[in-house]
Amino acid sequence: MGDVLAGIHATWEFEPDAVLIRFERGIRAPKLYQALRERRVPHEALASVTLSPGRRGTVVLHATPRAGADPLMEAAAGQLKDACDPYRLVLPAESETLAEYYADELRARLVPGAAEPAERFLVAAPEAPLQFKAYDGKATFDGGQVAFRWFWTGASSAKWKAGDQTFPVRELSGVEWRSPDLFDGYLRLVRRGHAGDVQPAQADQDPAAVVFGLGYGPVHESLPFAAAVLAAVRDAGALAPVPVSAAVTAGRDPAVIAERIRHLGELYQAGLVTDEEFAAKKAQLLAEL
Known part of the structure; x- marks a missing residue:
């Protein structure tokens, strides 16, 4: 044309x-x-x-x-x-x-079988190097490996105990991205050979994940990052990504729930959630204690 x-x-x-x-x-x-x-x-x-x-x-x-x-x-x-x-x-x-x-x-100009899934990525991913600041750490991707460096002001004790993390792309099978526009947003790396393992229910307890928060991990930074990692994983011949809904659930620690309620309060004070959303989510979290 x-x-x-x-x-x-x-x-x-x-x-x-x-x-x-x-x-x-x-x-x-x-x-x-x-x-x-x-x-x-x-x-x-x-x-x-x-x-x-x-x-x-x-x-x-x-x-x-x-x-x-x-x-x-x-x-x-x-x-x-x-x-x-x-x-x-x-x-x-x-x-x-x-x-x-x-x-x-x-x-x-649509090709025959356009309704069928593509066998490979046909649109280029954002190019590395990429980085962004999450609530609990800094995430960097150089094209070959993902690194998480924890912040003492936000990282959980579980992450501090595990230490800073580095994940070669060849050891990954996918990426889970939950939008920072939603409550409990995060970016989690799925490791090869770990898909069936029980992972921490909360991303802030998982050393293979960083959590978003008020002003942290915005869509325009964290989503291109996730896309670039996902494309590199596919290029390395890894497995298909695990959808967000497939995350393993487990019982919640009271301290974790208390931290989530505190974060919810921050969103409420900033005007990012309504009265009804705040009350409903708080009730949901309290019910899990």
Whole structure:
């Protein structure tokens, strides 16, 4: 196609075999867009394309990637908010006719079996080195290994006892990422040969995980990090990632629950959870004592 469609915070350039998405880096653009900068999405990586009405006089061109095609979306596991979805292009309503044309063009280029999972990643992962600060430590990834360095102000005694951790990619089988926009967000590494082992129920007790918190592990830092590690794990021939919902549950330590309630109070004081959410979650935590 070779044309360009400019939307709000992003521009899509239509190449013969791919869509090149360039993200705006302005102050109003989502921080995840700013971190990604640009992404090249081959047509074979797409499962479907839709055009729908948006908010406040806009339309939304949305390309859905195939399962297993994009490490970023695999790591996100459906937890991204619409405003941060890199596959959504928001356009003024007057561009609807033009957007429909490109939607039809993209649909015509979907490969047979587009609804089936991809056998490999088709969209490039963010490049290492990457790092971010979690609530209990600093996470770094140099392309070959992940390192966690604990903070004395946030790390649990279990992590201090275990010491700083280094995990070569070849020893990993996946990554679990729970959004920092949710309560109890974390990034956990799944080690090869440990998938069936009982892991600590709480990420703050697991030396193979870092926990997020108020201002720590934001999406635009921790998600690209998780995607880069996941892609490296796949390239190393490791196993498929374990979904977030597969985390092993176990009884909770009263001290752990007390710390969770304290953190919940911080979120409440900052206005990040409502009265109802605070009361419900606190009751849930107390019920586990």
